[in-house]
Amino acid sequence: MRKCSLNSLQSVFGKIASSALLYLPVDSADGRAVFSKWDDGTPLSNALNTVRSPKDFFFPQTEDLMRFKTEGKSIEVIDVREETEDFVVFGVRACDVKSFDILDRVFLAEPRDSYYASRRDHGVIVSLACTRPSETCFCSTFGIDAASPAGDVSCWKTESEMFWQANTEKGEALIKKIEELTEECSDEAVKEQQEKTARIMKKLPLAGLNTDAFGGGKTEELFDRPEWTELSEACLGCGTCTFVCPTCQCYDIKDFNTGNGVIRYRCWDSCMYSEFTKMAHGNNRLSQKERFRQRFMHKLVYYPENNDGLFSCVGCGRCLSKCPISMNIAKVMKKLGGE
């Protein structure tokens, strides 16, 4: 483990940014944290987390897949893929780091998604341990320890110092780069912080939330539960929960007619939308109740069924704070879990 003082953090950032693009959570004008590119002196936000999740770095809301250009009767197909620049995302919280495992299983399974894979290959994730979780946090429900985040490099921030620990080869390389600016140290201070955070985690209002009622093989048990009607009653059918979610990975592929050709692009889609996966015969989920159920069944039953029991929720709490009608996965789990 290595450390640097917070006073020298900017020079460490400068060192990292000298060979790769560096992104970190920055306070925006309206007081919320946003992942932004680091420029000389850009201060790190103190906020617990960003409104938009860091999945945007690997799976952006829109991206062009290919282009077609028409000239007379010929069509030219243009590959728009470019080699991704190396980049580092600093300050990713433990929950969001876990979300990349979930996305990887979708995008890196055969057939590999080359667009996503290229960004994963060139991206280095530096996580940052939480010390002041919010009441909406429930990462521990999914076995995530907010105080010891994964990622290529893990960081812990104390009053005056930043501690760095490499976990992967990519992480080792990054630590090597900043070797001169950091010093070897013991992990005592980190251990102390972890214990303190663990005590806070136990006090969180959602600390008791558990996944016992969910997981692979529970489809028949849960699908026709009468509670779905009540839970989905007020759902507006907007896409807020899916778009702020770090693990939602559904997308649509669309063609945009530019007037002299076509851009084939993909963009996030939401199972909450009435036209989601619309096919020639029409929609396959006709009511909001069915769409609502799909979202939560996917996260809590279908995904674990296909992925060795891994739930596709990381308990980041974004949907808890952003849903216009305050309906969310924690309420669903409590209701169906028999509370």
Place this chain on the structure above:
Amino acid sequence: MQKITKEQLTEKAVSLLRDGTVTHVLGWSAGEFDYDITPAVFSDEASLRKSFVWNDFCGANFSKYLVSKTRGIEGKLLVFLKPCDTYSFNQLLTEHRFDREKVYAIGIPCEGMADIDKVKAICGDGISSVNCDGEKLLVQSIYEDAPISVSPSDVLAERCVNCKSKKHVAYDELMGEDGDVLDSARFDEVSRIEAMSPDERFLFWQNELSRCIRCNACRDACPACTCEVCVFNNPRSGVENKSPANNFEEQMFHIIRAFHVAGRCTDCGECSRVCPQNIPLHLLNRKFIKEMNECYGEYQAGETVGSKSPLTDYTLEDLEPGEVFDRGDINA
């Protein structure tokens, strides 16, 4: 603190259910943390007593729910309406969007709703409970031993700071006292932006609109947006899109949405309340309201049922489109 209590509302709802006046109650259902309140339809006394809630975080405008929740029910639906909700209620009636016979509307006074983001700006994250019963909000955080006392006026939602009316314009029954139409400063921010140079205005809106993630929450919560299929969801419209692919798409969506509700928007502020990215969308609607008031005479959508909006009306002497920019004498 609200002037009417949760107990009064619950007893009212229970008595109306018991005597058969209504069969369902559209109300607020308690959440995990006192502030995450979900609209719900109650149909029995037990569930009302268990989960019905009324406090400073009951901001959701129920009027739009009447469109879907009055469909397919026997009997009447009881709805509690805050003053601003009653304007949307009338506007929806004007547009024949729900059956008035199926609704029993109770007007309830509102002292303004709190914005949880403002509470968190003062008290920090980790709020375990908020007590709204006294003069001050008592906010308990997991990081503090004693609750933090917050004045409601410091955490009032923007739309409530600039409340346009405490008067109920529609109800079957009123609980508590009716208020008055207020002289609000709601157009001040619009005027401030108007006074900027075009370049500044462009930058201001670029900065705001570029945050849009096109979740459609503004549209889906809007009581004026009640199309069965929105033009932006209809593949046959030619403009259907799911994402803010670039600046143009962001501008297009928000200009067109504001235009589609122009003259029908009651300025309830739901769009800005629900925006996960805190975009001040209400300013677009207020701009239209301000312009229409100045050019075609004062008009408040939803003030009466059946009124004609400025954009479905005309006079022979209207301003020419080129003249709206230099109408000095109108502003004077």
Place this chain on the structure above:
Amino acid sequence: MQVKEYKPLIVAFCCNWCSYAGADLAGNNRLNYPAEVKIIRVPCSCRVNPMFILRAFQRGADGVILCGCHPGDCHYTSGNYFTRRRMAMLFSMLDFLGIERERTRVEWVSAAEGAKFAATMTEFAEQVAALGENKRLEDLRCKK
């Protein structure tokens, strides 16, 4: 090397009954107006909804002008009165968003006003040319 002179692209929505006939008359009388003006015929100026205007800008227009019958002369009695209000509101919203107000215009042109049509188009094209390319309401995807 020859530098290509910048010519703005103007989209003119013309109502079938007056303005389109006005454009016809301009042509019959051999009156000149800029070739960059592309006319789209609509049944009534009232047919033009705000989306049309925005879409024209998206597809590369630098200026959009809407021409209809003079107030009082609408073939459908009152269409242009609604146009007048709608466009006044739309233009003022575009201005609110910082988009140059000189890029949009409404003009009433009757079937007998060929000369006015040509003069209006010439003058509008000059006004838009002075502003340069439309950058604030452009869709870069359409420019490639």
